[in-house]
Amino acid sequence: MSKQALRNRLITQSLSGSFRLFLVTGVLLTLAGGALFVYALVSGNADRAWHLFQANWLFFTGVTFGSIALVAVHKIANAKWSGVIIRFSEATIGFAVVSLLGLIVIFTAGYDHLYGPMQEQLHAFSRGKALWLSHGFMFGRLFVALLILALIGRALVWADLVPDLSLVKGAATGARKAVYDRMTAGFDPSIAGRLAHDKEIHRLAPIFIVVYALAMTIVAFDGIMALQPHWFSNLLGGFYFMGSFLAGHTALALFLLYGRNELGIPDLVSPKQRHDLGKLIFGFTIFWAYLMWAQFLVIWYGNMPEETGFVFARLWGPWMPIGRAVLIGMFIVPFWGLLFVAMKKSPFMLGLFSAISLVSLWLERYLLVLPSVTKESGPVFGLAELGPTAMFLGLFLLCYWA
Secondary structure, X not given: OXXXXXXXXXXXXXXXXXXXXXXXXXXXXXXXXXHHHHHHHHOOOHHHHHHHHHHHHHHHHHHHHHHHHHHHHHHHOOXXXXXXXXXXXXXXXXXXXXXXXXXXXXXXXXXXXXXXHHHHHHHHOOHHHHHHOOHHHHHHHHHHHHHHHHHHHHHHHHHHHHHHHHHHOOOOOHHHHHHHHHHOOOOOOOHHHHHHHHHHHHHHHHHHHHHHHHHHHHHHXXXXXXXXOOOOOOOHHHHHHHHHHHHHHHHHHHHHHHHHHHOOOHHHOOHHHHHHHHHHHHHHHHHHHHHHHHHHHHHHHHOOHHHHHHHHHHHOHHHHHXXXXXXXXXXXXXXXXXXXXXXXXXXXXXXXXXXXXXXXXXXXXXXXXXXXXXXXXXXXXXXXXXXXXXXXXXXXXXXXXX
16 A cells, blocks of 8 residues: 555545444433442542542542653653654543542542541641641642643644644534644644754653653642552652553553554554563553562561551452452463463453553552542442543543544
């Protein structure tokens, strides 16, 4: 197929996908999950519902910005192998708005349910720590950090889309054409204009990565560590944002395996590309295990009660089955499954191990949050927990569809 023929085919196919499954599933999950969430709030299970709201907010915020971090890294490295599939990562940027709104909801309606115990302990802290963990200061830095990250991420995705949209807009119709015309206004399609545009992309990408590391570290410290304020780990920020970066890769694997058929381009997602993506998932799976072990080892050998209590509560007693499931699903299964070339090239096997890793990462976020705040003696998952989980998943699918 000639270059021009391939370009014409991509223009046609890019406008053909409706992702209707995401729309229908997203609406149903959002409505059902939202109804269950409200029911939990008025039926005496508000604490349980808000605890899962926090865990899901951390998970889906991580998947969203981890996916955009993947895009930024590809731009910095001038990666060519990802080709058209990088678009499936860029589509997650829409959830950034929901993430910011979720943060506002947490620090208004949900604050006492999540951070009430921490507020009761503030008098025992030093003045500096009490100020750092105060409501206004915590919300301010979280909101500003995520807002800046979202704006830079949106600018990066927008800049990367504009050259392609300038080619596609001639075939678009109706409201879509109006959107494409607005997005490409001022774009210079000449060689000099495209070179200047590439420079803009390569300027935004490294800025996003730096802000990503800082902002997601703040999210980890304030969204996880502050729930048990006497515990601290300098490594938690890196552990959270690298786990989210891994989630970006596994989410990309799942979205491209579905999206290639939705757009009618299965032949343009080659076994070599699946192999390369599988290698990255395999590598960052090992890195996740390394960070987990590095954090565990220092805490365990330090043997300080304010540090070991956090680990002990999650790896022994009623929470131990969840801890085992996280280790098996995040490391053991993907490690052995993606060790072999054939597994990485197989669409089914790559999708299976990516799904296991992504679900296990959700369990990890659940495990990082719940033992710090729950009044239950162990893990409980009922309608109160199902509501916010289904609602967040539905909103994520709706934002991706849009």
